Amino acid sequence: MGRTAFGAHDAAFEAAKERLNTLKEEPDNNVKLQIYALFKQATKGPCNTPKPGAFDFVGRAKWQAWSGLGDISQDEAQKQYIDIINGLAGEESPAETEQAGEEASSYKEIKVTKENKVCSILLNRPAKKNAITWLMYNEIVQALDDASKDDSVTVAVITGAGDYYCSGNDLGNFMNIDPKDMPKMARDGKELLRRFVTAFIDFPKPLIGAVNGPAVGVSVTVLGLFDAVYATDKATFHTPFTELGQSAEGCSSYVFPKLMGNTKANEMLLFNKKLTAHEACERGLVTEVLPHDSFQKEVQTRVEYVAQLPPQSVREGKKLVRDQEREDLHKANEKECEVLEGRWLSEECVRAIMSFFTKKARL
Numbered sequence: 001m002g003r004t005a006f007g008a009h010d011a012a013f014e015a016a017k018e019r020l021n022t023l024k025e026e027p028d029n030n031v032k033l034q035i036y037a038l039f040k041q042a043t044k045g046p047c048n049t050p051k052p053g054a055f056d057f058v059g060r061a062k063w064q065a066w067s068g069l070g071d072i073s074q075d076e077a078q079k080q081y082i083d084i085i086n087g088l089a090g091e092e093s094p095a096e097t098e099q100a101g102e103e104a105s106s107y108k109e110i111k112v113t114k115e116n117k118v119c120s121i122l123l124n125r126p127a128k129k130n131a132i133t134w135l136m137y138n139e140i141v142q143a144l145d146d147a148s149k150d151d152s153v154t155v156a157v158i159t160g161a162g163d164y165y166c167s168g169n170d171l172g173n174f175m176n177i178d179p180k181d182m183p184k185m186a187r188d189g190k191e192l193l194r195r196f197v198t199a200f201i202d203f204p205k206p207l208i209g210a211v212n213g214p215a216v217g218v219s220v221t222v223l224g225l226f227d228a229v230y231a232t233d234k235a236t237f238h239t240p241f242t243e244l245g246q247s248a249e250g251c252s253s254y255v256f257p258k259l260m261g262n263t264k265a266n267e268m269l270l271f272n273k274k275l276t277a278h279e280a281c282e283r284g285l286v287t288e289v290l291p292h293d294s295f296q297k298e299v300q301t302r303v304e305y306v307a308q309l310p311p312q313s314v315r316e317g318k319k320l321v322r323d324q325e326r327e328d329l330h331k332a333n334e335k336e337c338e339v340l341e342g343r344w345l346s347e348e349c350v351r352a353i354m355s356f357f358t359k360k361a362r363l
């Protein structure tokens with residue numbers, strides 16, 4: 001059976017595929033066979049084709065390599081594929097490998113560093129105010145999954161490069177789509193958003209938001225699923241969903257009313273009020289507002305403190321709190337994604353997105 005859902009390493013797998021084509025030296029035949037077999041296993045699952053005839057030497061060698069992988073999982077095959085290609089690429093350009101805790105990773109739109117038990121995820125498209133592309137959603141999910149499994153990491157932090165924290169969903173995700181492909185785009189978007197928000201609901205270690213500047217849309221809503229949110233006094237929090245013909249996501253339809261009460265939540269989610277950092281703090285979305293000039297240093301002190309706490313104790317504590325509402329959060333996520341799938345197909349939404357890009361083009 002082919003893959004129907006994303007694997008744990010999808011973004012890195014795609015990047016490894018591209019990297020394979022850029023290797024300066026061709027790998028030897030045995031390595032090539034191994035790469036071939038892992039690719040087949042990762043994309044199709046265990047070998048299920050008949051053994052080629054005795055005189056089809058190449059076909060038989062490929063078949064043997066693939067069937068030799070037995071029934072290792074598609075995720076495991078992806079991982080081994082990525083490791084081999086990154087290993088080959090690393091041998092060619094050692095300068096690209098690990099530097100001061102920086103992962104020799106294939107992330108393209110985020111930057112992940114691990115140092116002193118802290119995994120930092122930097123949203124890294126400053127020229128586009130860190131708007132989140134489809135690739136970036138996948139990369140964030142992958143980075144969270146990796147941080148949750150890595151025993152050397154006790155806390156994860158998300159922050160933005162440049163003057164913005166994040167401008168939310170990249171509106172280009174919905175552009176240039178043939179009208180006949182819109183339903184599929186909406187279905188795929190729903191599935192991706194569901195996986196993205198699930199990664200936040202179920203992240204088992206402390207997750208800290210370092211909101212270094214304005215935050216918009218989905219980057220604001222998921223903050224309600226973080227364990228602490230530090231914001232610079234220059235940050236703002238804006239969820240202009242109805243202006244875009246869209247609707248609330250990131251579990252905000254459930255979390256925001258709990259945090260701030262219905263009328264204040266409506267002010268943000270229905271009537272698009274942009275909050276200052278201090279207002280967001282008063283409403284419980286932000287833990288603490290810090291002066292912009294010393295923001296990085298102040299956040300670092302707080303993160304380092306959390307990083308050195310007994311990790312199991314912190315995880316158990318987080319689980320106790322999250323378990324009180326985990327099911328409700330998953331339900332809210334499902335429901336929000338379903339409603340959004342319909343919104344993305346609505347004329348209201350299509351018009352609003354066109355209008356954003358038309359205005360830009362006129363400037």
Ligand SMILES: CCCCCC/C=C/C(=O)SCCNC(=O)CCNC(=O)[C@H](O)C(C)(C)COP(=O)(O)OP(=O)(O)OC[C@H]1O[C@@H](n2cnc3c(N)ncnc32)[C@H](O)[C@@H]1OP(=O)(O)O
Nearest residue numbers: 127128129131167168169170171172189192193216217218
């Ligand atoms: C799988 C799909 C899941 C979807 C989940 C649902 C998510 C919903 C949301 O997140 S809704 C919120 C969407 N975001 C927005 O509506 C923000 C749109 N952007 C803006 O309003 C402004 O760009 C700004 C206020 C963020 C910043 O304004 P300004 O300081 O004037 O800068 P520019 O507008 O010139 O921006 C610089 C550059 O970045 C591009 N850009 C910024 N934000 C986005 C974006 N969200 N999507 C796409 N592109 C964005 C902007 O076009 C400029 O590009 P250019 O230099 O012109 O090429």
